[in-house]
Amino acid sequence: MKRLTLPTLLLSSLSSFAQKAPSENFVQYAHPLVGTAKMGHTYPGATVPFGMVQLSPDTDTIPYELNGKYNPKVYEYCAGYQYADKTIVGFSHTHFSGTGHSDLGDFQVMPTTGPLQLNPGTADQPEKGFRSRFSHQNEVAEPAYYRVKLDDHNIVAELTASNRVGMHQYTFPQSDQAHIILDLAAGIYNYPDKNVWTFVRVENDSLITGYRQTNGWARTRVEYFAMAFSKPFASYGSRNYSKKQVYRGFWGRFDQAHNFPELAGEQLRLYFDFKTTANERIKVKMALSGVSMDGALRNLRAEIPGWDFEAVKRQGQAQWQEQLGKVVIESPKKVDKENFYTAMYHAALSPTTYMDVDGQYRGLDQNIHQAKGFTNYTTFSLWDTYRALHPLFNLLEPKRNADMVQSMLAHYDQSTLHMLPIWSHYANENWCMIGYHSVPVIVDAVLKGVVPADQAQRALDACVATAHQKRFDGIGYYEQLGYVPEDKSGSSVSKTLEYAFDDWCIAQLAKKLGKSDIEAEFSKRAQNWQNVYDQRIGFMRPRLADGSFRQRFDVLSTHDQGFIEGNAWNYSLYVPQDPATLIAKMGGEKKFVPHLDSLFTMDLPDKFFAETEDITRDGIIGNYVHGNEPAHHAAYLYNWTNQPYKTQARVRMILPKMYRPTPDGLGGNDDCGQMSAWYIFSSLGFYPVAPGSPDYALGSPAVHGATINLENGKTFRIKVKNQSDKNVYVKEARLNGQKLTRPFLAYADVVKGGELVFTMAGKP
Secondary structure, eight states, X not given: OOOOOHHHHHHHHHHHHHHHOOSSOSGGGOOTTTTOSTTOOOOOSBOOTTOSOOBEEEXXXXXXXXXXXXXXXXXXXXXXXXXXXXXXXXXXXXXXXSOSSXXXXXXXXXXXXXXXXXXXXXXXXXXGSSOEXXXXXXXXXXTTEEEEEETTTTEEEEEEEOSSEEEEEEEEOSEEEEEEEEESSOOSSBOTTOEEEEEEEEEETTEEEEEEEEOSSSSSEEEEEEEEESSOOSEEEEEEOOXXXXXXXXXXXXXXXXXXXXXXXXXXXXXXXXXXXXXXXXXXXXXXXXXXXXXXXXXXXXXXXXXXXXXXXHHHHHHHHHHHTTEEEEOSOHHHHHHHHHHHHHTTSOXXXXXXXXXXXXXXXXXXXXXXXXXXXXXXXXXXXXXXXHHHHHHHOHHHHHHHHHHHHHHHHHOTTOOOOSEEOSSOBOOOSSSOTHHHHHHHHHHTTOSOGGGHHHHHHHHHHXXXXXXXXXXXXXXXXXXXXXXXXXXXXXXXXXXXXHXXXXXXXXXXXXXXXXXXXXXXXXXXXXXGEETTTTEEOOBOTTSOBOSOOOTXXXXXXXXXXXXXXXXXXXXXXXXXXXXXXTTOHHHHHXXXXXXXXXXXXXXXXXXXXSOOGGGEETTEETTSSTTTTGGGGGGGTTOTHHHHHHHHHHHHHHBOSSTTOBSSOOGGGHHHHHHHHHHHTEEOSSBTBSEEEEOOOOSSEEEEEOXXXXXXXXXXXXXXXXXXXXXXXXXXXXXXXXXXXXXXXXXXXXXXXXXXXXXX
């Protein structure tokens, strides 16, 4: 069999795309700077769809602790960049997009001129370090490309990337004192003693390799690199800023600070010296690997063998053009296209590739594995993304989501606990958030035919084993009592509700496979949500181990009330698997509809905002918290009443309030694409209220039309008649000419291809 080289494959892929490329340039509408202000927590740098490298500027380095206590300011820097900042401290190669916690920030590179300085300086006095002031007027951020002028050094920095390689292009002034600094001590969230060890090997005067081991959110993370320069450096050196005394042995006899070929320590910073002419460009390539330094070198040579920066940028933007073109929308307003394609961009930033070009990757067991027949992925923020992001992948790119499921099952195989990932990244499980939400991702993919049928039983076994994992907080009580008691485990109501939804998903898969015993067990567990519903007050409420409801209770408070990232108002609506029964328990439609109305219209007390750092007024409408996920489905619940028109009005109200094409245009953390996936679905006119269900709930399309280019070669066309900002109500919806009599749309009907026609009106 003839083996094609990667450049050949890239050219073949781009040529194939060019033959069917739509005429419109979608890349122009996607703005990476959206969400970089306030709490969006996105990064503006260069990456490709689901890329392993996220090469982006960091505007500050924030210590996790200040005077021995947690530093609340670190929350602002989850992605390393804040739009309000005036300085850049460097360009690092790994970032999360839109998370509420962070890690990463590996291998920070900074070009400088003038006398060498190896400390970063401060935001107030950048001239005392290597950081630099910058202006947004001299900043450009596009998919796969970033550019900024570093004012203090008179250097223009440009960034682009392939999947596993970041490429820098620095335009220097004339200088006899030009430097490129490699900071191996820096990182996003500088935990105390986060750096365990770093090693650097100077291979020659234009190539270095090494690795960094960290103990942060991921407690055992090892990342390898290979770094190449387009111009040989004249000299180099390093400093070790470790505060610990480490045994040096006989190495102490050498001057390791200058031109020494092997360097090791906990807190290393290196510098490489050059002499430059005016407007001379020095390029740097940094390849990553989770496997080895040799793996990083192979990635470097396979993906970017040459030095043509513009060609790499073009290839990256061609990948984005193809990715964004999976949905082609129609709208006379540029802002609609900017919002939509920015959401499409953010929805394709994670999960991220986590394997070398030869298929090797580091597993959860810290051993090296070979991915056979699938691409291995990492960065699974599942508490967020099971809701809409993975259902979006099932629709737009089922092959990729099938690989993500395979990655989760590989995680399960490598786990000594025999459990699926909760929140995992870089061969680590960090146990963040609650529930076992790999389950709805896997079940939804299997039931929709995305995962091969011969993998269904393996998937069910992994889901069942995970649901029986005793290390989940309160799960033993949940199985014994039918709920998690608050006096035994905090956030007990949220845990009960989320476990119950995951259990419902398992029951659906067991039913599909004819496993009646498993179906019966988990169908019963799925009803446990009813055990924390207090009929007397009409809200979910924490119960104690003795069976009583806790007396001290505030339905508006988010603090110590049995909930996580929400309050009783938001979580009392969290029964996506069975809204009809929830509505009946809450008194039927006559009581439920006014209750749901109140969620969007009430005024919250100031104490609500004072209690939590991750909810701002920007992300809230009434008491509906769009900036957090538990109520993302709430606007669609009117579809289970006789007033579905209120879903249509609510959705069209939320869209412009929570999404704008500006740096502060996200009403909360993007959460690895979940916020963006909500926008994509909702603006098209439907939403997956319950992953694992065969149906979408209809809303109100905000576009004037759309064509979904399905992976199976078919298209699903959405036409919208009488569309306007005032005509938010759906007068009629027809699927392939047949009038829909219920406000629901089957996934199977979409992937078959066809046409959905909405006729809009200004009144219900």
